[in-house]
Amino acid sequence: MSRSTSGGARSGRRAVVLGRTPAGRMPRFGGAAVLLCAPFALLLLGTVLAPVAYALYLSLFTERLSGLGFSGPSRAFVALGNYADVVTDPDFLHGVGNVALYAVVQVPLMLGGALVVALLIDSAVARLKQVWLLAVFLPYAVPGVIAGLIWGYLYSPDIGPISAVAPIDPLGANGILPSVVNIATWQWMGYNMIIFYTALRTVPRELLEAARVDGAGPMRTALSVKLPSIRPTLFVGLVFTIIGALQLFTEPLVLQSFTGAVTSTWTPSLYVYDSAFVAGDYGRAAAASVLLGLVSAVLSAVVMRISARRSR
Amino acid sequence: MDEARGGGHRSGERRATVSRRTLLRTAGAAGAGAMLAGSLSGCASREASSGATRVTMWSWLTGMDRYVEAFNASQREVFVDLNVLAGGLSGGYAQQTNAIRAHNAPDIMHVEYQGLPQVLTTGGLREITEDTSDLAPEYSSAAWRSVRPDGRTWAVPFDVAPMVLYYRKDLFDAHGLAVPSDWEQFRTTAEEVRRIDPAARLTTFPLNDGSFFAGMAWQARDPWWQILGDSWKVDIGGAGTLRTARYWQELIDADLVRSDGIGTQDWIASMHEGRLWSLLGAAWSAGTLNKSIPRDSGRWAVTTLPTWDGVPSTGMQGGSAFAVSAESDVPEAALTFLRWLSTDPEVPGIAASFTTLLPAYVPNRAVARESYRSGYFLGEPIYDVLDEAVRRVSDWTWGPTALGLFSTLENRFSPVVTGGSTLVEAIERVQHDSVRSMRGSGLSVIEGGST
Structure with missing residues (x-):
């Protein structure tokens, strides 16, 4: 989905x-x-x-059983029935709420962190730039499942050190959201930092020198010169991150084995997975994924539009 | 990690260790598990001798590669081509269901007893009532009933998985604790354990495992589903189930038992270090113990489950059977192999090197017992206990939504740990949701109302 939406913006x-x-x-x-x-x-x-197209088609049908169900299913057209089921399902809505809360916390935290680190490394005072770049980027090289496992063990009471010092149980009902935010931030900050840093390197050096000659300090240069220059890149990062948040799947899936606090419908993506592969309801799964795709597309379009307006 | 992975394919042992469950579940989600497993199975010899009938098979049973190898070596008529799947709900069922829909299912599919009715609703299995009728008297009735939900036979049973109680005999003996024979004594024992060691608990009630609670409710002799004519009677909130739920809620509220999962690293550490004194598990849990805490040899003993009011009854957790695809071109050859797998005495002999197999085919029990290398467990011989446990398995029917229901149960149990809900509330809600969703899919449902 992320590829097709970003491609869509460009192909326009x-x-x-x-x-x-x-x-x-x-x-x-x-x-x-x-x-x-x-x-x-x-x-x-x-x-x-x-x-x-096939998902769209599937989402309009459901499989009807009869009697005991042992004679097998027959396919029935239900128009938007699956969509109605999904949007009125409290489990789905709960998942949407979780993801919204997650996005509100994680998107600014992660992008802000990435930006600050990128600006720091780009600043004139930074030493050992390559080392810092690599150090911050490295978590991105760890596959998501492995990252989830590592953090799962770190969060586990009696095994990992975190639950002993954290104010709340990182795998408890209240701690699980911050824990997932933490994993995703750890993993994606370096990636976005590299993108921002690369954009910062393309800011014309004359511009920065001019700013310095005009008496701007490093802070002022960063805020008034560098940031506006890389605004398009920041918006691209924002779009990717929002889409990534909507699709939140791997981290909670892995943490499911460590805690009951992550239900099988904890995010919309997990809901789709559970509907299709556990409950076997492909129509409902297709409807939920189409809705998820639509929301991703709309949000991306909104952000890109804001970005385009700002750059004008 | 490797060892943990292997454990996942054991029948019924869906959640034995966290690393494995995580890996499999996630790998299954990513579709990578099947590929990995497939490439592993590729090591097994794939050359069929000329003229042999080729039978394709999908399974996630631990050791199936060895059984298949032995079968292929034993005769020249049938050649079984095995593809190892990610375990059950970690992807195995999804892959099989997809294949049935796509009309390219393998000749033989893996169906646990709890999953059989749900797989049946895909219409992808071949009825084998006639072909297997001669075997009927030789099977444990718990297994035979499970593959004949509607009086027709749909799968060949492989093993049975009655629930039993594993306990730390060394600690029980050292502190003069008696083995609890009913659930009230179990409560008293739990109090004693906490008094002796405030950091220890008698056991854990895994809130994240719906099949565990189902096994407990099964023992209470209150089947969640029944077939009445052409309708399903759904009674998840029956008196026995609610009594079970209330009992465990009291134990959790009084902090007499833990409520975290079985098989996690934390659980393994607790079991090894004496912070958990018992395990409510199935027959295959013996293998889990052997694998998870191999150095604990000589500490554990096994006994039948505590009873309700002295009535000898037990539920099952897991257990595997194998079915033939409705679209198979070679059903006879497939059944030839399934008969061998289920009844040949060579199979329990092979199994003894890596698990404690409890064959559904009763004549093979003696072979399993003789092949078993004892030494890990103290006290009563494990196969004596397992035999008695199988005899106690009470009537039960799995419903056509059982697999999905486990996941719903786990979700509804999730807030129990923080006091946000109770087991009884969760059960009542699951009953309500289950009836609604079964009716929604067109099934004929009679609501059990004896709450």
Whole structure:
């Protein structure tokens, strides 16, 4: 989903360019263009568009049993019935609430942290920049499942040190959300930091020198010169992070084995997984994932629009 | 990690260790587990001798690769091609269900007793009533009933998994504690244990395992589902179940038992260090103990479950059977292998090197008993206890939503630990939700109202 939405934003611009050309150049480059686009188009069609279309189709049907159910299911068209079931399911709404709360805490915390670290490393006073870059980036190299396991053990009472010093039980009902936020922040801060840092390196050095000549200190330079220069990058990071938050799955899934506080429907993604592969209700799972995709698309579009307006 | 992983494929032993459950569940989610397992099974010889009928099989049973290897080596007519799946709810059921829908299911599929009716609702299994009728008298009735929910036979039983009580005999003896024979004594024993060692508890009631509570309710002789004609009677909130729920709620409220999961690293440490004095488990838990705390040899003993009011009754937790796909082109060959797997005395012999198999096929019990290498457990021989436990297994029918229900139960039990709900409230809600969702899917449901 994340790839298709970000691609969508970009292809909007490309479409305008292409729209002007067909009459003139297309015939000449037609063969080559088709050939060169084919791999991408086929992959997009086969791995993104077709599954999305199939999910849409599935979401309109349900499997009806009769009697004891042993004669097998028959497929029945229910129009938007699955969608109605999903949006009125308290478990789903609870999951949405969890993710919203998670996003409100994690998105600013993680992006803010990444930005501060990137600015610090980019500042003139930083020493051993490569070492710092690597150190902060390293958690991103740890696969999500492994990261979840490591943190799960660290949080466990009697095994990990954290529950002894934390004010709340990190695996308890109240501690689980901060714990998940912590894992995700630990894992993704370095990744976003690298993106921001790379953008900061492209800020023209003359601009920074000019700022210094005008008497701006490091703080002022960071806030008034560097930040506005990398604003588009910040918004891209924001979009990715919001989508990532909506799709929250791996960390809570892994923590399920450590605590009962993470239910099998704790986030919308877990709800989809549980509906499809535990309860076997593919229609409901498809409806929930379509809703999740829609919300991701809308939120991305809103953020991109704000970004575009700001940059103008 | 490796060892933990292997344990996951044991029948019924879905949640034996946290690392394994985590790995499998997550790997199953990512779709990687099956690939990994598939590539592992690729090591087994895949060359069928010419002329042999090839039978494809999917399973997550620990040691199935060894059984298949032995079978393939023993004859030339049938060649079984095994694909190892991620364990049950960690992905195995999902993969099988998807294959049934896609009309490319393997010839043989793995179905635990608790999952059979739910798999049946996919319409993907072949009825094998005629083919297996001659075996009927030889099977433990608990297993045979489980593969015949509606009077037709749908799978060949493999093992049985009655629940039993494992306890620290060394500690019980040292402190003069008697082994509790009913649940009231169990409560008193729990009080004693806490008095002797304030850091220790008698056991844990795993709130994160719906199949555990189901096994406990089974013992209370109050089946959650029954087939009445062409309808399901659903009675998750029956008197026996509620009594069980109330009892455990009292123990949790009084801080007499823990309520965290079984099989976690924390649990293993507690078991080894004497902070947990017993385990309510199934027949296969003996293997879990052997594997999780191998150095505890000579500390543990096993006995039958404490009873309600002295009535000898036991539930099961897990247990595996194998079914033939409705679309299999080679059902006879598939059944040839399943008969061998279920009844050949070679199988318990092979099993003895890595597990404590309790065969559903009664004549094989003697082989299992003889092959078992004793030494880990003190006191009464484990196979004596298991035999008695199987005899005590009471009537029970699994419903067509049992697997999904475990996950719902776990979700509803989750707030119990903070006092946000009680087991009784959770059960009543699950009963209500279950009836609603079964009716919603078109099943004919009679609501049990004896709450």
